[in-house]
Amino acid sequence: MTAAEAVEAIQREMTAFARRARASAGRMHPELSLVSYTLLGHLEERGGCRATDLAAHYALDKSTVSRQVAALERAGLIERRVDPDDHRVQVLHLTGAGRQLLAQVTESRRAAFRERLADWPDEDLARFAGYLIRYNAWTPPGTTDA
Amino acid sequence: MTAAEAVEAIQREMTAFARRARASAGRMHPELSLVSYTLLGHLEERGGCRATDLAAHYALDKSTVSRQVAALERAGLIERRVDPDDHRVQVLHLTGAGRQLLAQVTESRRAAFRERLADWPDEDLARFAGYLIRYNAWTPPGTTDA
DNA sequence: ACTTCAAGTTGTACTATACAACCAGATCGG
DNA sequence: CCGATCTGGTTGTATAGTACAACTTGAAGT
Numbered sequence A, B: 001m002t003a004a005e006a007v008e009a010i011q012r013e014m015t016a017f018a019r020r021a022r023a024s025a026g027r028m029h030p031e032l033s034l035v036s037y038t039l040l041g042h043l044e045e046r047g048g049c050r051a052t053d054l055a056a057h058y059a060l061d062k063s064t065v066s067r068q069v070a071a072l073e074r075a076g077l078i079e080r081r082v083d084p085d086d087h088r089v090q091v092l093h094l095t096g097a098g099r100q101l102l103a104q105v106t107e108s109r110r111a112a113f114r115e116r117l118a119d120w121p122d123e124d125l126a127r128f129a130g131y132l133i134r135y136n137a138w139t140p141p142g143t144t145d146a
Numbered sequence C: 001a002c003t004t005c006a007a008g009t010t011g012t013a014c015t016a017t018a019c020a021a022c023c024a025g026a027t028c029g030g
Numbered sequence D: 001c002c003g004a005t006c007t008g009g010t011t012g013t014a015t016a017g018t019a020c021a022a023c024t025t026g027a028a029g030t
Helices: A003-028 A034-046 A051-058 A062-074 A096-116 A122-137 B003-028 B034-046 B051-058 B062-074 B096-116 B122-137
Strands: A078-082 A090-094 B078-082 B090-094
Touching (some): A003 B096, A003 B122, A034 A062, A034 A090, A034 A096, A034 B003, A051 A090, A062 A078, A096 B003, B003 B096, B034 B051, B034 B062, B034 B096, B051 B062, B051 B090, B062 B078, B090 B096
Antiparallel strands (some): B078 B090
């Protein structure tokens, strides 16, 4: 495979993957969309953050985040705590139920990935993971990374 | 990196990629969504096929495909030819304009990928491509692949 | 010929998304 | 201190993509 062919294949395969991801994610976990899952994961990882931070991080409009957050709150998965220092900001936190559902969905996603990758040699797994991390870490030139 | 960690990382990175792909595809090419692009690509590759085939291949509802196809036809990118052997069937073909737009978007996507992968050693490109192909080729056990 | 099957279309509904207009709290220059 | 401006967030409106169900039309089997 030449370098040009490889780039071509990477493009094709990443596109194919992206095409399927949302649909299959939706079918796997009707109760938690890919976006919601990602937002909950971010909250867990950071231990709470503002809606504006989520919007910036995922390149979503603040209105979109606002509605997602409202839905997650309605579902009892997150709660808002008004920042005492600045009454405009609401710091978002996972609730117990949110943490639990997140763990559950994460586990089931992990199981699906494990099955899919079951017969890969360890060395290939590590290299593939490394490539993906490297691929995703790339930022367009001139971008100040946040 | 242990195998378990690698699986974890692959899951995380593939999810992150999927999350961004649609949005960025939409921003790059407002005139051709990721789905439309994929459908056009399929037509080009196969040299024409039925709407039902597209639906089956991409796990989309036939109504969804019907509307996508209608939009592509309205845009003058594809045309329908009734199958003389079975008047229910419409074989879809790219038009000249469709072929041209597809080529143009493909080229611009390719340039973006090339830029992103510019400083990867050839060997890594080939291996990454191979992993992606292998990853996407997987089908759930018990599935008769079409 | 009647029934059943297959390809597509259309009606309806829902989700995710963006943009624009807006509200409310914070901050800064006078 | 006060109006101008900035920032975080919500709401109104519009659009795209999707699914499911009902329907239409043509094909095939008994």
